[in-house]
Amino acid sequence: xxxPKVPQENIRNFCIVAxxxxxxxxxxxxxxxxxxxxxxxEMKQQLLDDMELERERxxxxxxxxxxxxxxxxxxxxxxxxxxxxxxxxxxxEVSRSLTCCEGALLLVDxxxxxxxxxxxxxxxxxxxxxxVVPVINKIDLSHARPDEVAEEMEHSLxxxxxxxxxxxxKAGIGIGELLDAIIDQIPPPSGDPSKPLQAMVFDSHYDxxxxxxxYVRIMDGxxxxxxxxxxxxxxxxxxxxxxxxxxxxxxxxxxxxxxxVGYLVCNIKSIDDVHIGDTIxxxxxxxxxxxPGYKPPQRMVYCGLYPSDGQDFTELRDALTKLAINDPSFExxxxxxxxxxxxxxxxxxxxxxxxxxxxxxxxESDIDLVQTxxxxxxxxxxxxxxxLQIHRPQEVPDAGEIEEFRQPIVRVSLIQPxxxxxxxxxxxQDRRGVLNGQEYLSPTRTMLTYELPLxxxxxxxxxxxxxxxxxxxxxxxxxxGYFPADLARLDILVNGNRVDALSFICNKGDADRRGRAxxxxxxxxxxxxxxxVAVQAAIGTRVIARExxxxxxxNVTAKCYGGDISRKRKLWAKQKEGKKRMKSIGSxxxxxxxxxxxxxxxxxxKK
Amino acid sequence: xxxxxxxxxxxxAYIHVPFCRHRCGYCNFTLIAGRDDLVDSYLQAIxxxxxxxETPREVDTLFIGGGTPTHLTCEQLQQLCATITEWFPLxxxxxxxVEANPLDLTIEKVDLLASYGLNRISLGAQSFSxxxxxxxxxxxxxxxxxxxxxAARETMQSVSxxxxxxxxxxxxxxxxxxxxxxxxxxxxxxxxxxxxxERGTSFWSRLMKEDLTQVAEExxxxxxxxxxxxxxxxxxxxxxxxxxxxxxxxxxxxEVYWAGETYFAAGPGxxxxxxxxxxxxxxxxxxxxxxxxxxxxxxxxxxxLDAEDSARERLVFGLRRLEGVDRGGFATATGFEIDQLxxxxxxxxxxxxxxxxxxSRIRMTQxxxxxxxxxxPEFLRR
Numbered sequence: 001x002x003x004p005k006v007p008q009e010n011i012r013n014f015c016i017v018a019x020x021x022x023x024x025x026x027x028x029x030x031x032x033x034x035x036x037x038x039x040x041x042e043m044k045q046q047l048l049d050d051m052e053l054e055r056e057r058x059x060x061x062x063x064x065x066x067x068x069x070x071x072x073x074x075x076x077x078x079x080x081x082x083x084x085x086x087x088x089x090x091x092x093e094v095s096r097s098l099t100c101c102e103g104a105l106l107l108v109d110x111x112x113x114x115x116x117x118x119x120x121x122x123x124x125x126x127x128x129x130x131x132v133v134p135v136i137n138k139i140d141l142s143h144a145r146p147d148e149v150a151e152e153m154e155h156s157l158x159x160x161x162x163x164x165x166x167x168x169x170k171a172g173i174g175i176g177e178l179l180d181a182i183i184d185q186i187p188p189p190s191g192d193p194s195k196p197l198q199a200m201v202f203d204s205h206y207d208x209x210x211x212x213x214x215y216v217r218i219m220d221g222x223x224x225x226x227x228x229x230x231x232x233x234x235x236x237x238x239x240x241x242x243x244x245x246x247x248x249x250x251x252x253x254x255x256x257x258x259x260x261v262g263y264l265v266c267n268i269k270s271i272d273d274v275h276i277g278d279t280i281x282x283x284x285x286x287x288x289x290x291x292p293g294y295k296p297p298q299r300m301v302y303c304g305l306y307p308s309d310g311q312d313f314t315e316l317r318d319a320l321t322k323l324a325i326n327d328p329s330f331e332x333x334x335x336x337x338x339x340x341x342x343x344x345x346x347x348x349x350x351x352x353x354x355x356x357x358x359x360x361x362x363x364e365s366d367i368d369l370v371q372t373x374x375x376x377x378x379x380x381x382x383x384x385x386x387x388l389q390i391h392r393p394q395e396v397p398d399a400g401e402i403e404e405f406r407q408p409i410v411r412v413s414l415i416q417p418x419x420x421x422x423x424x425x426x427x428x429q430d431r432r433g434v435l436n437g438q439e440y441l442s443p444t445r446t447m448l449t450y451e452l453p454l455x456x457x458x459x460x461x462x463x464x465x466x467x468x469x470x471x472x473x474x475x476x477x478x479x480x481g482y483f484p485a486d487l488a489r490l491d492i493l494v495n496g497n498r499v500d501a502l503s504f505i506c507n508k509g510d511a512d513r514r515g516r517a518x519x520x521x522x523x524x525x526x527x528x529x530x531x532x533v534a535v536q537a538a539i540g541t542r543v544i545a546r547e548x549x550x551x552x553x554x555n556v557t558a559k560c561y562g563g564d565i566s567r568k569r570k571l572w573a574k575q576k577e578g579k580k581r582m583k584s585i586g587s588x589x590x591x592x593x594x595x596x597x598x599x600x601x602x603x604x605x606k607k
Numbered sequence: 608x609x610x611x612x613x614x615x616x617x618x619x620a621y622i623h624v625p626f627c628r629h630r631c632g633y634c635n636f637t638l639i640a641g642r643d644d645l646v647d648s649y650l651q652a653i654x655x656x657x658x659x660x661e662t663p664r665e666v667d668t669l670f671i672g673g674g675t676p677t678h679l680t681c682e683q684l685q686q687l688c689a690t691i692t693e694w695f696p697l698x699x700x701x702x703x704x705v706e707a708n709p710l711d712l713t714i715e716k717v718d719l720l721a722s723y724g725l726n727r728i729s730l731g732a733q734s735f736s737x738x739x740x741x742x743x744x745x746x747x748x749x750x751x752x753x754x755x756x757x758a759a760r761e762t763m764q765s766v767s768x769x770x771x772x773x774x775x776x777x778x779x780x781x782x783x784x785x786x787x788x789x790x791x792x793x794x795x796x797x798x799x800x801x802x803x804x805e806r807g808t809s810f811w812s813r814l815m816k817e818d819l820t821q822v823a824e825e826x827x828x829x830x831x832x833x834x835x836x837x838x839x840x841x842x843x844x845x846x847x848x849x850x851x852x853x854x855x856x857x858x859x860x861x862e863v864y865w866a867g868e869t870y871f872a873a874g875p876g877x878x879x880x881x882x883x884x885x886x887x888x889x890x891x892x893x894x895x896x897x898x899x900x901x902x903x904x905x906x907x908x909x910x911x912l913d914a915e916d917s918a919r920e921r922l923v924f925g926l927r928r929l930e931g932v933d934r935g936g937f938a939t940a941t942g943f944e945i946d947q948l949x950x951x952x953x954x955x956x957x958x959x960x961x962x963x964x965x966x967s968r969i970r971m972t973q974x975x976x977x978x979x980x981x982x983x984p985e986f987l988r989r
Binding site for chain 2: 529530531552553554555556557558559560561562563565566568569572573575576579587
């Protein structure tokens with residue numbers, strides 16, 4: 001297909017923001033198909049599969065960009081669709097996409113209605129001054145309730161009901177009207193091609209053959225093949241070897257002009273040399289000013305990853321390095337634990353991000369991992385006035401040295417059918433939440449806003465919300481800052497030995513309950529030994545809970561004759577293999593699962 | 608077949624007879640119930656399988672187990688004994704055992720067995736209590752144990768009783784009564800087995816459905832200790848985890864297994880150990896019959912252990928015997944020093960008083976034996 005030359009006033013840069021599963025990928029596919037970017041035959045194999053893979057992998061969800069051409073009234077329009085991830089963990093990626101666009105399609109499921117990420121992403125788009133095109137999807141479903149959903153959108157997002165485009169991405173209904181709305185309601189980009197080059201780096205990925213592929217939005221000026229460019233923040237100069245657009249595969253072209261979105265290949269050997277949010281301009285004195293860039297991703301959750309067999313340390317480091325290359329939001333550094341030996345402290349955007357990384361590690365390398373329970377980053381102001389960032393409980397100094405112990409607080413929006421409001425409020429109050437606001441989106445749906453300690457949110461709030469609302473509740477959160485709280489480090493002792501990897505930080509008011517719950521869970525996880533095993537929880541020297549794993553009293557195979565010998569030997573040898581996967585502390589074997597026991601909140605024991 | 612100098616040719620043989628009147632709820636052995644029509648094919652197959660030995664092999668010990676060997680009719684039993692002793696002629700001073708069900712063991716059968724040189728009966732008494740026998744789904748009663756025992760006693764050199772303990776709802780007192788009644792018969796040998804719930808048995812599914820409840824571990828421990836106590840008081844020697852003998856009445860055939868020596872085997876599910884190679888015949892009686900009668904090998908599984916694994920195995924099964932393992936003898940037999948193989952766990956367990964080590968001989972303490980299944984993994988590898 002010949003690439004048309006499109007004047008700047010016919011370019012539209014937009015993204016689709018939606019709650020997860022509201023049909024964003026299907027809509028993107030339909031737009032690709034309807035504009036002839038991808039033939040319907042290629043359709044399935046190409047974008048869908050690719051995205052499914054990405055959805056499965058979660059974190060590699062890139063702010064991908066696809067160019068679509070659409071002819072209307074004798075004019076050709078270039079529509080750049082910049083995709084955004086839907087999960088709350090990847091919120092920062094959403095804002096990256098938004099800065100490259102002039103408009104956003106705000107997509108809402110005609111049955112599910114407005115949900116937490118709809119609101120969060122919708123407001124984010126408005127904060128970036130984007131033209132918002134409200135869309136209701138899945139109107140063909142038999143249980144669709146588009147009128148109510150339109151009302152919810154008006155209430156929660158202040159969009160006018162008449163402006164809402166109603167579509168079914170799956171059935172291809174309303175796509176023409178949507179394309180019209182994109183062209184009519186989203187302004188063209190405002191850059192000046194005659195000014196010095198100024199381009200925003202909004203993503204990158206690493207290609208084994210061509211090095212780093214840099215994703216750019218040209219704000220001003222023009223970039224051409226063979227031209228020298230400079231990364232202003234990276235302070236490096238490169239020659240553009242190739243440039244092009246995604247259609248959706250990389251398609252090389254001669255130049256990218258102000259307002260366009262595409263990629264650059266500059267023979268950059270390491271992805272570390274490409275900084276997301278950097279500005280590309282010209283070398284020398286004529287450079288454009290740097291763009292504000294992005295806030296670096298904030299790692300909110302940390303956990304330790306240890307090879308169960310100490311020998312695999314190097315292998316684990318290689319595997320982590322490989323993962324970090326295409327996921328700059330993931331970081332790790334070597335650490336040592338008395339209990340677990342050599343391993344790594346790893347930082348993640350959130351719990352989902354952590355799960356994805358761990359899953360990938362297990363899939364892509366053959367290392368048995370012991371994972372410590374995740375924790376958030378705390379702040380401690382010492383008596384001497386220093387502020388410490390606490391990424392792991394072991395770093396908490398003695399109580400006497402602490403002036404102030406602070407924890408991250410988040411503002412959580414929870415949207416659910418009004419009938420579930422009671423259980424949801426209880427859920428938040430049990431987690432020391434402070435109610436900020438309550439808003440009726442429609443007669444049947446309510447949004448609650450709470451301030452909650454992040455630590456209380458990341459572990460299981462989402463799961464619990466789903467369970468008390470039968471799956472209808474959704475949530476989103478943003479960090480509002482660090483605030484002092486009455487916190488303490490709780491230690492776990494196994495037969496008198498403190499297991500550093502089991503220590504955790506909790507509110508003193510919850511310490512008894514948490515301590516009891518954790519030792520109880522540990523009692524269940526630790527198999528009986530040939531001796532008694534005492535499991536204790538303590539703050540400082542004060543023991544607050546104790547459980548005993550009783551000793552084995554009888555464990556002996558009675559019958560062992562000719563045919564039993566092989567069978568028994570194999571069975572016992574297999575048990576030995578199982579033991580290898582455990583961590584031996586003192587002479588107590590602790591299974592991997594036990595290191596997650598500290599997440600047990602003990603809610604079951606509450607009155 | 609190449610001969611491995613580490614392994615002497617077998618002087619022991621095991622024959623499996625799979626037939627039973629019915630399958631008891633706890634039993635997962637290789638057996639077939641209610642298919643007496645297959646006995647003739649079985650006799651044909653055993654004869655065929657044994658003929659593959661090519662020449663008769665003299666043995667010191669023979670064990671005919673089951674199933675229920677005595678479930679066969681006199682005529683069938685006679686055929687079986689004839690073919691077995693043809694291929695496995697019994698050496699002077701031999702021990703030849705047969706497992707027997709109290710209900711089947713008549714004077715005629717005992718005499719028949721004796722005429723072929725069988726001189727040891729292992730009687731599946733299990734219990735003398737009517738309710739316990741009913742729960743175990745056994746088809747005999749106390750009086751039948753007594754008469755079968757007496758029949759065997761007449762002719763046999765050695766009579767052994769099998770007893771089960773730890774049956775659901777059984778108390779320590781109930782078990783003590785069983786032990787007392789067993790000792791009252793003055794057997795030469797007793798085997799006591801804690802009831803195991805094995806996958807694939809009806810007891811297992813009943814346990815899962817909570818239709819049966821396991822006896823508490825502490826009670827089982829007390830029962831096992833009571834057996835050791837009662838039997839040793841009555842001049843029995845505990846020579847293996849589950850086996851007790853009056854002087855001169857140990858089961859020499861079973862000692863072959865535990866000492867890591869070699870043995871022949873024939874019949875469905877039977878396991879042999881020859882030249883360092885373990886082979887197990889197919890557990891399904893019909894598959895076994897089909898294969899052998901079509902002149903195909905009935906072997907379903909086989910493995911050849913390397914020197915180290917077979918040394919480790921010898922150590923574990925040796926330690927299940929109360930006399931333990933002698934360092935020098937072990938090194939001579941296996942080419943490995945015990946300390947080189949398991950030095951670290953050995954000293955750990957010795958320190959915990961789970962085993963005794965006088966520098967030359969290692970043996971389990973009673974406490975060690977009680978939890979020995981948790982010890983063995985540390986003596987084995989992968």
